[in-house]
Amino acid sequence: MPVSSIRRFVILSLLVLPLAPCSAEEAPGGTPIHIHAAGSLSGALRAIAARYQQETGETIAMVFGPSGLLREGIEKGNEADLFLSADRQHPQRLATEGKAAPPVVFIRNSLCATARADHPLIKAQLLDYMLDPATKIGTSTPKADPGGDYAMALFAKAETVRRGAEQILREKARALVGGAPPEPAPAQTNANVPQSGPAPTKKFLLDGTVDLFIGYCSRRETRPDPEVVSVPVPEALAVRADYALALLRDKSPERQAAAARFALYLMTPSAQAIFADYNFVPVVALSEFPPL
The missing domain is CATH 3.40.190.10 (Periplasmic binding protein-like II)
Structure with missing residues (x-):
């Protein structure tokens, strides 16, 4: 700024x-x-x-x-x-x-694509993987959650790279998170209490609900999660x-x-x-x- x-x-x-x-x-x-x-x-x-x-x-x-x-x-x-x-x-x-x-x-x-750690991603080939009919894609809920809106913007950018990509990606994507009611923090005077349980996106990746999740590059913890792998989306698809x-x-x-x-x-x-x-x-x- x-x-x-x-x-x-x-x-x-x-x-x-x-x-x-x-x-x-x-x-x-x-x-x-x-x-x-x-x-x-x-x-x-x-x-x-x-x-x-x-x-x-x-x-x-x-x-x-x-x-x-x-x-x-x-x-x-x-x-x-x-x-x-x-x-x-x-x-x-x-x-x-x-x-x-x-x-x-x-x-x-910024936006990243996240998958299970045993399912490595290659940034340069990400769009091909996303468009593969076998790849199940998850996103946040558009309108309710900006993360979903940013994913839709990414899909629109994919159209400029490959004709027909936006419709394919929109039809494949499942809005899995970001539509639930807000949750209060555990305690107002203990703001650093960690959240319990795995992040919902991780759960959907590990149980096979989706193979790939389009979301933020930020993390809930300071250290990367060893059970998942994330790569920034290519510059042509990047959304700030x-x-x-x-x-x-x-x-x-x-x-x-x-x-x-x-x-x-x-x-x-x-x-x-x-x-x-x-x-x-x-x-x-x-x-x-x-x-x-």
């Missing part, structure tokens, strides 16, 4: 925080910051929130789920101070409705995933200030480095990150 964009975000944060002091002593350990975040952020965000809580004494309550369903919940009145979406469109819709400040990109992701945050309006000045502090924390080198550990793409090179 250009320096000017970061400065714009700081200004926008101040605009939605009239006369609100920005000291961490306002409500340490009191009313938690309510965050609704894309499920793909769960591993990295738990780690970031745990560090933030330790540094500031503020508590954080998180709900993870498909961004589209989270946005719908916010529109219906679900309590949220900060929305972290896997795309720009859902937070922009809230901003257009007057429910949120203009969204700002805070991290990026911009993750945008939006501060929700109509909150008390104290809650807005607390949410803005955490939003700004996500843009710091320490938080961006944690995102990178989980295979996200920082918005700027960490060595070039300007002081706030």
